[in-house]
Amino acid sequence: MQKNKLKILLLFFAITMMMLAGGVLAQSETDDDPSSNPATTEALKDRVEKVVQEKKSFENNGQTKRGFVGQIERVSEETITVSNPKGTQVIPLNDRVSLIKNNKNIAVKDIEIEDSATVLGIQEKDAFTPVKIIFSENNIRSKPQLVLIGTLINIDDSRLTLETRKEAKKHQVILNNQTKYEDITEETVTKTDLFENMQLIIAGFITTNEETEVETKTARIIRALVEIE
Amino acid sequence: MKKEFVIAILVGLVMGLFITYGIYYSQKTQQESQVATTIQELEQVVPTLAQENNGKVAVYLPDDETVISEKTTTVTGKTTPNDFVVIYVNDLPLITQADDQGNFSKEVALQDLANIIKIHILDEDGEDFIIERTVIVYDEELVIAEETKEDAQEAETEDKDTVKKDE
Numbered sequence: 001m002q003k004n005k006l007k008i009l010l011l012f013f014a015i016t017m018m019m020l021a022g023g024v025l026a027q028s029e030t031d032d033d034p035s036s037n038p039a040t041t042e043a044l045k046d047r048v049e050k051v052v053q054e055k056k057s058f059e060n061n062g063q064t065k066r067g068f069v070g071q072i073e074r075v076s077e078e079t080i081t082v083s084n085p086k087g088t089q090v091i092p093l094n095d096r097v098s099l100i101k102n103n104k105n106i107a108v109k110d111i112e113i114e115d116s117a118t119v120l121g122i123q124e125k126d127a128f129t130p131v132k133i134i135f136s137e138n139n140i141r142s143k144p145q146l147v148l149i150g151t152l153i154n155i156d157d158s159r160l161t162l163e164t165r166k167e168a169k170k171h172q173v174i175l176n177n178q179t180k181y182e183d184i185t186e187e188t189v190t191k192t193d194l195f196e197n198m199q200l201i202i203a204g205f206i207t208t209n210e211e212t213e214v215e216t217k218t219a220r221i222i223r224a225l226v227e228i229e
Numbered sequence: 230m231k232k233e234f235v236i237a238i239l240v241g242l243v244m245g246l247f248i249t250y251g252i253y254y255s256q257k258t259q260q261e262s263q264v265a266t267t268i269q270e271l272e273q274v275v276p277t278l279a280q281e282n283n284g285k286v287a288v289y290l291p292d293d294e295t296v297i298s299e300k301t302t303t304v305t306g307k308t309t310p311n312d313f314v315v316i317y318v319n320d321l322p323l324i325t326q327a328d329d330q331g332n333f334s335k336e337v338a339l340q341d342l343a344n345i346i347k348i349h350i351l352d353e354d355g356e357d358f359i360i361e362r363t364v365i366v367y368d369e370e371l372v373i374a375e376e377t378k379e380d381a382q383e384a385e386t387e388d389k390d391t392v393k394k395d396e
Contacts, residue, residue, distance in 0.1 A: 008234075009233055009234070012237045012238055012241065013237045015241070017241045018245075065371050066296065067343075067363070067367065069345065069363060069365075086361075118365060120371055121371065140345070141345065142317060142319050142320050145349070147315050147322075164355055165353075167355075201313055201315070201351065203315045203322035220321075220322050223324045
Protein backbone atom coordinates (compact mmCIF):
# COMPACT_ATOMS: atom_id res chain seq x y z
CA MET A 1 0.00 0.00 0.00
CA GLN A 2 2.79 2.34 1.05
CA LYS A 3 4.70 1.45 -2.18
CA ASN A 4 1.70 2.23 -4.40
CA LYS A 5 1.23 5.55 -2.67
CA LEU A 6 4.88 6.39 -3.30
CA LYS A 7 4.59 5.40 -6.97
CA ILE A 8 1.53 7.64 -7.49
CA LEU A 9 3.30 10.54 -5.79
CA LEU A 10 6.40 10.08 -7.94
CA LEU A 11 4.20 9.92 -11.06
CA PHE A 12 2.55 13.24 -10.16
CA PHE A 13 5.94 14.73 -9.39
CA ALA A 14 7.36 13.60 -12.76
CA ILE A 15 4.30 14.80 -14.77
CA THR A 16 4.44 18.25 -13.13
CA MET A 17 8.15 18.60 -13.90
CA MET A 18 7.75 17.46 -17.52
CA MET A 19 4.86 19.84 -18.18
CA LEU A 20 6.82 22.75 -16.80
CA ALA A 21 9.99 21.85 -18.68
CA GLY A 22 8.09 21.37 -21.95
CA GLY A 23 6.46 24.79 -21.64
CA VAL A 24 9.63 26.68 -20.82
CA LEU A 25 11.76 24.96 -23.47
CA ALA A 26 9.09 25.52 -26.15
CA GLN A 27 9.17 29.20 -25.22
CA SER A 28 12.97 29.32 -25.49
CA GLU A 29 12.85 27.78 -28.98
CA THR A 30 10.55 30.53 -30.27
CA ASP A 31 12.76 33.27 -28.84
CA ASP A 32 13.39 35.56 -31.81
CA ASP A 33 16.03 37.83 -30.34
CA PRO A 34 18.37 38.15 -33.32
CA SER A 35 21.51 38.33 -31.22
CA SER A 36 20.77 34.87 -29.76
CA ASN A 37 19.05 33.33 -32.79
CA PRO A 38 20.89 30.10 -33.77
CA ALA A 39 20.14 30.68 -37.48
CA THR A 40 21.78 34.12 -37.33
CA THR A 41 24.76 32.64 -35.45
CA GLU A 42 25.14 29.94 -38.12
CA ALA A 43 24.85 32.52 -40.92
CA LEU A 44 27.48 34.62 -39.20
CA LYS A 45 29.79 31.60 -38.82
CA ASP A 46 29.38 30.81 -42.54
CA ARG A 47 30.20 34.41 -43.44
CA VAL A 48 33.30 34.36 -41.19
CA GLU A 49 34.50 31.17 -42.88
CA LYS A 50 33.99 32.77 -46.29
CA VAL A 51 35.83 35.92 -45.23
CA VAL A 52 38.72 33.75 -43.98
CA GLN A 53 38.79 31.86 -47.30
CA GLU A 54 38.64 35.10 -49.32
CA LYS A 55 41.46 36.60 -47.25
CA LYS A 56 43.57 33.45 -47.69
CA SER A 57 42.86 33.40 -51.42
CA PHE A 58 43.81 37.09 -51.65
CA GLU A 59 47.02 36.42 -49.71
CA ASN A 60 47.85 33.47 -52.02
CA ASN A 61 47.22 34.98 -55.44
CA GLY A 62 46.85 38.65 -54.54
CA GLN A 63 43.57 38.89 -56.46
CA THR A 64 40.07 39.67 -55.29
CA LYS A 65 36.82 40.77 -56.89
CA ARG A 66 35.91 44.38 -56.21
CA GLY A 67 32.90 46.49 -57.07
CA PHE A 68 31.75 50.00 -56.39
CA VAL A 69 29.05 52.42 -57.49
CA GLY A 70 29.01 56.07 -58.42
CA GLN A 71 27.76 58.71 -60.77
CA ILE A 72 29.38 59.44 -64.13
CA GLU A 73 31.08 62.82 -64.01
CA ARG A 74 33.15 62.80 -67.19
CA VAL A 75 33.56 60.57 -70.26
CA SER A 76 36.40 60.40 -72.77
CA GLU A 77 37.44 57.73 -75.31
CA GLU A 78 39.92 56.18 -72.88
CA THR A 79 38.41 56.85 -69.44
CA ILE A 80 35.29 57.56 -67.44
CA THR A 81 35.26 59.47 -64.16
CA VAL A 82 32.99 58.04 -61.47
CA SER A 83 32.29 59.90 -58.25
CA ASN A 84 30.64 58.91 -54.98
CA PRO A 85 30.81 60.30 -51.43
CA LYS A 86 34.12 58.44 -50.85
CA GLY A 87 35.83 60.21 -53.74
CA THR A 88 36.40 60.24 -57.48
CA GLN A 89 37.89 57.43 -59.55
CA VAL A 90 39.11 57.47 -63.10
CA ILE A 91 38.38 54.13 -64.79
CA PRO A 92 40.41 53.21 -67.88
CA LEU A 93 38.36 51.90 -70.81
CA ASN A 94 39.56 49.44 -73.45
CA ASP A 95 38.28 46.48 -75.49
CA ARG A 96 38.45 44.19 -72.48
CA VAL A 97 35.94 46.25 -70.46
CA SER A 98 32.27 45.42 -71.15
CA LEU A 99 29.93 48.40 -71.06
CA ILE A 100 26.31 47.44 -70.41
CA LYS A 101 23.10 49.43 -70.22
CA ASN A 102 19.56 47.99 -70.17
CA ASN A 103 21.06 44.48 -70.61
CA LYS A 104 22.75 45.49 -73.91
CA ASN A 105 26.37 46.16 -74.75
CA ILE A 106 26.93 49.83 -75.49
CA ALA A 107 29.76 51.94 -76.91
CA VAL A 108 31.65 54.67 -75.08
CA LYS A 109 29.70 57.33 -77.00
CA ASP A 110 26.45 56.01 -75.46
CA ILE A 111 27.57 56.70 -71.89
CA GLU A 112 25.72 59.65 -70.44
CA ILE A 113 26.88 62.08 -67.79
CA GLU A 114 25.01 61.67 -64.46
CA ASP A 115 24.09 58.05 -65.21
CA SER A 116 24.78 55.69 -62.32
CA ALA A 117 27.55 53.14 -62.80
CA THR A 118 28.25 49.84 -61.06
CA VAL A 119 31.90 49.07 -61.72
CA LEU A 120 33.02 45.43 -61.36
CA GLY A 121 36.58 44.25 -61.65
CA ILE A 122 39.63 42.58 -60.17
CA GLN A 123 41.78 44.15 -57.48
CA GLU A 124 45.37 42.93 -57.68
CA LYS A 125 47.40 44.43 -54.85
CA ASP A 126 47.10 48.18 -55.49
CA ALA A 127 45.91 47.91 -59.09
CA PHE A 128 42.25 47.72 -60.07
CA THR A 129 41.34 46.26 -63.47
CA PRO A 130 37.76 46.98 -64.56
CA VAL A 131 35.98 44.07 -66.25
CA LYS A 132 32.37 45.17 -66.53
CA ILE A 133 30.57 48.47 -66.03
CA ILE A 134 26.79 48.44 -65.76
CA PHE A 135 25.06 51.78 -66.34
CA SER A 136 21.63 52.86 -65.18
CA GLU A 137 19.56 56.02 -65.51
CA ASN A 138 18.22 55.50 -61.99
CA ASN A 139 20.05 57.05 -59.09
CA ILE A 140 21.68 54.21 -57.15
CA ARG A 141 22.49 56.43 -54.19
CA SER A 142 19.83 56.12 -51.50
CA LYS A 143 17.49 58.92 -50.47
CA PRO A 144 18.48 61.16 -47.52
CA GLN A 145 17.82 59.07 -44.44
CA LEU A 146 15.97 59.97 -41.26
CA VAL A 147 17.09 58.39 -38.00
CA LEU A 148 15.71 59.86 -34.79
CA ILE A 149 15.54 58.78 -31.16
CA GLY A 150 13.44 60.65 -28.65
CA THR A 151 10.14 61.18 -26.86
CA LEU A 152 6.73 61.01 -28.52
CA ILE A 153 4.96 64.33 -27.99
CA ASN A 154 1.76 63.58 -29.88
CA ILE A 155 0.40 61.27 -32.55
CA ASP A 156 -2.64 61.19 -34.86
CA ASP A 157 -3.63 59.14 -37.92
CA SER A 158 -1.17 60.65 -40.36
CA ARG A 159 1.66 62.21 -38.36
CA LEU A 160 3.49 62.33 -35.07
CA THR A 161 5.73 64.81 -33.28
CA LEU A 162 8.94 63.57 -31.68
CA GLU A 163 11.32 65.52 -29.45
CA THR A 164 14.87 64.32 -30.03
CA ARG A 165 17.20 63.34 -27.20
CA LYS A 166 20.19 65.01 -28.78
CA GLU A 167 18.93 68.56 -29.38
CA ALA A 168 15.49 68.46 -27.72
CA LYS A 169 14.22 69.58 -31.14
CA LYS A 170 10.69 68.77 -32.26
CA HIS A 171 10.28 66.92 -35.57
CA GLN A 172 7.01 66.30 -37.34
CA VAL A 173 7.04 62.93 -39.08
CA ILE A 174 4.53 61.63 -41.66
CA LEU A 175 2.99 58.18 -41.13
CA ASN A 176 1.61 56.22 -44.07
CA ASN A 177 0.48 52.71 -44.94
CA GLN A 178 4.12 51.62 -45.45
CA THR A 179 5.07 52.60 -41.90
CA LYS A 180 5.74 49.57 -39.71
CA TYR A 181 5.49 49.60 -35.93
CA GLU A 182 7.37 47.32 -33.52
CA ASP A 183 8.23 47.15 -29.84
CA ILE A 184 11.59 46.56 -28.14
CA THR A 185 11.25 42.77 -28.62
CA GLU A 186 10.79 43.27 -32.41
CA GLU A 187 7.15 42.19 -32.13
CA THR A 188 4.83 43.96 -34.56
CA VAL A 189 2.50 46.42 -32.84
CA THR A 190 0.00 48.98 -34.14
CA LYS A 191 -0.08 52.76 -34.24
CA THR A 192 -2.68 52.80 -31.46
CA ASP A 193 -0.22 51.06 -29.11
CA LEU A 194 1.96 54.17 -29.08
CA PHE A 195 1.30 56.79 -26.42
CA GLU A 196 2.65 60.19 -25.39
CA ASN A 197 6.01 60.33 -23.57
CA MET A 198 6.97 56.94 -24.99
CA GLN A 199 10.61 56.62 -26.14
CA LEU A 200 10.83 55.84 -29.86
CA ILE A 201 13.32 55.24 -32.64
CA ILE A 202 12.19 56.35 -36.09
CA ALA A 203 13.86 55.24 -39.33
CA GLY A 204 12.67 56.76 -42.59
CA PHE A 205 13.42 59.29 -45.32
CA ILE A 206 13.65 62.98 -45.95
CA THR A 207 12.31 64.36 -49.21
CA THR A 208 12.69 67.98 -50.26
CA ASN A 209 10.28 69.86 -52.50
CA GLU A 210 12.49 71.43 -55.18
CA GLU A 211 10.26 74.50 -55.59
CA THR A 212 9.46 75.35 -51.97
CA GLU A 213 12.55 73.64 -50.49
CA VAL A 214 10.33 72.31 -47.72
CA GLU A 215 11.55 69.07 -46.14
CA THR A 216 9.14 66.20 -45.51
CA LYS A 217 10.10 63.46 -43.06
CA THR A 218 8.42 60.10 -43.57
CA ALA A 219 8.68 57.12 -41.19
CA ARG A 220 9.24 53.56 -42.49
CA ILE A 221 9.86 51.84 -39.14
CA ILE A 222 8.95 53.04 -35.68
CA ARG A 223 10.27 51.10 -32.72
CA ALA A 224 8.86 51.67 -29.23
CA LEU A 225 11.62 51.28 -26.65
CA VAL A 226 9.31 49.39 -24.31
CA GLU A 227 7.67 45.99 -24.48
CA ILE A 228 4.03 46.26 -25.52
CA GLU A 229 1.76 43.41 -24.37
CA MET B 230 -3.42 11.43 0.66
CA LYS B 231 -4.74 14.71 -0.87
CA LYS B 232 -2.21 16.71 1.14
CA GLU B 233 0.58 14.48 -0.14
CA PHE B 234 -0.55 15.01 -3.79
CA VAL B 235 -0.46 18.77 -3.31
CA ILE B 236 3.00 18.56 -1.73
CA ALA B 237 4.23 16.31 -4.59
CA ILE B 238 2.93 18.77 -7.21
CA LEU B 239 4.47 21.75 -5.41
CA VAL B 240 7.85 20.02 -5.02
CA GLY B 241 7.64 18.99 -8.71
CA LEU B 242 6.90 22.57 -9.71
CA VAL B 243 9.84 23.99 -7.74
CA MET B 244 12.27 21.33 -8.96
CA GLY B 245 10.98 21.68 -12.54
CA LEU B 246 11.45 25.45 -12.42
CA PHE B 247 15.05 25.08 -11.24
CA ILE B 248 15.92 22.49 -13.88
CA THR B 249 14.23 24.27 -16.81
CA TYR B 250 15.76 27.61 -15.82
CA GLY B 251 19.16 25.86 -15.73
CA ILE B 252 18.64 24.39 -19.23
CA TYR B 253 17.28 27.67 -20.64
CA TYR B 254 20.12 29.72 -19.13
CA SER B 255 22.83 27.35 -20.39
CA GLN B 256 21.31 27.36 -23.93
CA LYS B 257 21.16 31.15 -23.97
CA THR B 258 24.71 31.55 -22.63
CA GLN B 259 25.97 29.04 -25.20
CA GLN B 260 24.36 30.96 -28.11
CA GLU B 261 25.64 34.32 -26.81
CA SER B 262 29.14 32.94 -26.36
CA GLN B 263 29.00 31.50 -29.93
CA VAL B 264 28.24 35.00 -31.32
CA ALA B 265 30.95 36.53 -29.10
CA THR B 266 33.48 33.86 -30.17
CA THR B 267 32.60 34.37 -33.84
CA ILE B 268 33.06 38.11 -33.47
CA GLN B 269 36.41 37.53 -31.72
CA GLU B 270 37.44 35.34 -34.67
CA LEU B 271 36.42 38.18 -36.98
CA GLU B 272 38.52 40.66 -35.03
CA GLN B 273 41.52 38.41 -35.66
CA VAL B 274 40.69 37.90 -39.35
CA VAL B 275 40.06 41.54 -40.17
CA PRO B 276 42.39 43.49 -37.88
CA THR B 277 42.85 46.09 -40.60
CA LEU B 278 39.28 47.24 -40.13
CA ALA B 279 40.25 49.50 -37.28
CA GLN B 280 37.56 51.08 -35.19
CA GLU B 281 35.82 53.88 -37.01
CA ASN B 282 34.30 57.10 -35.72
CA ASN B 283 36.87 57.83 -33.01
CA GLY B 284 37.03 54.27 -31.81
CA LYS B 285 33.33 54.05 -30.98
CA VAL B 286 32.24 51.70 -33.74
CA ALA B 287 33.75 48.83 -35.72
CA VAL B 288 31.95 47.09 -38.58
CA TYR B 289 33.61 43.74 -39.36
CA LEU B 290 31.21 42.51 -42.01
CA PRO B 291 30.53 43.05 -44.80
CA ASP B 292 33.82 44.22 -46.29
CA ASP B 293 33.50 47.41 -48.30
CA GLU B 294 33.27 47.13 -52.11
CA THR B 295 32.93 43.35 -52.09
CA VAL B 296 31.34 41.34 -54.88
CA ILE B 297 29.32 38.34 -53.68
CA SER B 298 26.89 35.91 -55.28
CA GLU B 299 24.54 35.39 -52.31
CA LYS B 300 21.47 37.55 -51.87
CA THR B 301 21.97 37.93 -48.13
CA THR B 302 24.80 39.11 -45.94
CA THR B 303 25.37 39.54 -42.23
CA VAL B 304 26.11 42.99 -40.89
CA THR B 305 28.36 42.48 -37.89
CA GLY B 306 30.19 44.88 -35.67
CA LYS B 307 30.93 46.23 -32.25
CA THR B 308 29.90 49.42 -30.51
CA THR B 309 29.02 50.61 -27.03
CA PRO B 310 26.86 48.05 -25.16
CA ASN B 311 23.12 48.29 -25.84
CA ASP B 312 23.42 50.97 -28.55
CA PHE B 313 20.67 50.87 -31.17
CA VAL B 314 21.71 50.08 -34.73
CA VAL B 315 19.65 51.16 -37.76
CA ILE B 316 20.73 49.40 -40.95
CA TYR B 317 19.61 50.67 -44.35
CA VAL B 318 20.10 48.40 -47.36
CA ASN B 319 19.55 50.89 -50.19
CA ASP B 320 16.22 52.40 -49.10
CA LEU B 321 15.04 49.67 -46.74
CA PRO B 322 15.70 50.27 -43.02
CA LEU B 323 15.67 47.80 -40.13
CA ILE B 324 16.48 48.25 -36.47
CA THR B 325 18.50 46.05 -34.13
CA GLN B 326 20.39 46.49 -30.87
CA ALA B 327 23.90 45.70 -29.63
CA ASP B 328 24.13 43.21 -26.78
CA ASP B 329 25.63 43.73 -23.32
CA GLN B 330 29.14 43.46 -24.79
CA GLY B 331 28.40 45.85 -27.67
CA ASN B 332 28.31 43.13 -30.35
CA PHE B 333 25.66 43.32 -33.02
CA SER B 334 24.88 41.00 -35.90
CA LYS B 335 21.95 41.07 -38.30
CA GLU B 336 21.29 39.15 -41.49
CA VAL B 337 20.00 41.42 -44.25
CA ALA B 338 18.50 40.75 -47.66
CA LEU B 339 20.33 42.21 -50.67
CA GLN B 340 19.19 43.28 -54.13
CA ASP B 341 20.85 42.39 -57.43
CA LEU B 342 23.92 44.52 -58.25
CA ALA B 343 24.43 47.60 -56.09
CA ASN B 344 23.63 47.55 -52.37
CA ILE B 345 24.61 50.56 -50.34
CA ILE B 346 24.48 49.56 -46.69
CA LYS B 347 24.40 52.46 -44.25
CA ILE B 348 24.80 51.57 -40.60
CA HIS B 349 23.60 54.20 -38.14
CA ILE B 350 24.72 53.68 -34.55
CA LEU B 351 22.56 55.56 -32.06
CA ASP B 352 24.04 56.03 -28.62
CA GLU B 353 22.11 56.78 -25.44
CA ASP B 354 22.35 60.55 -25.99
CA GLY B 355 20.92 60.29 -29.49
CA GLU B 356 24.27 60.82 -31.24
CA ASP B 357 24.22 59.18 -34.69
CA PHE B 358 27.42 57.62 -36.11
CA ILE B 359 27.20 56.46 -39.72
CA ILE B 360 29.30 53.83 -41.49
CA GLU B 361 28.81 52.91 -45.14
CA ARG B 362 29.58 49.69 -46.99
CA THR B 363 29.00 48.86 -50.64
CA VAL B 364 28.20 45.27 -51.56
CA ILE B 365 27.61 44.15 -55.15
CA VAL B 366 25.53 41.04 -55.80
CA TYR B 367 26.77 39.50 -59.04
CA ASP B 368 26.88 35.77 -59.68
CA GLU B 369 28.68 35.65 -63.04
CA GLU B 370 32.43 35.14 -63.34
CA LEU B 371 34.61 38.21 -63.66
CA VAL B 372 37.36 37.13 -66.03
CA ILE B 373 40.20 39.15 -67.43
CA ALA B 374 42.68 36.29 -67.68
CA GLU B 375 41.68 34.93 -71.14
CA GLU B 376 41.87 38.31 -72.81
CA THR B 377 45.17 38.97 -71.12
CA LYS B 378 46.55 35.64 -72.37
CA GLU B 379 45.59 36.49 -75.96
CA ASP B 380 47.16 39.88 -75.58
CA ALA B 381 50.24 38.27 -74.07
CA GLN B 382 50.43 35.82 -77.02
CA GLU B 383 50.09 38.71 -79.49
CA ALA B 384 52.76 40.62 -77.63
CA GLU B 385 54.97 37.51 -77.57
CA THR B 386 54.51 37.03 -81.34
CA GLU B 387 55.34 40.69 -81.92
CA ASP B 388 58.46 40.31 -79.76
CA LYS B 389 59.57 37.23 -81.74
CA ASP B 390 59.00 39.08 -85.04
CA THR B 391 61.07 41.97 -83.76
CA VAL B 392 63.88 39.59 -82.67
CA LYS B 393 63.82 37.88 -86.09
CA LYS B 394 63.97 41.25 -87.88
CA ASP B 395 66.89 42.29 -85.66
CA GLU B 396 68.71 39.06 -86.49
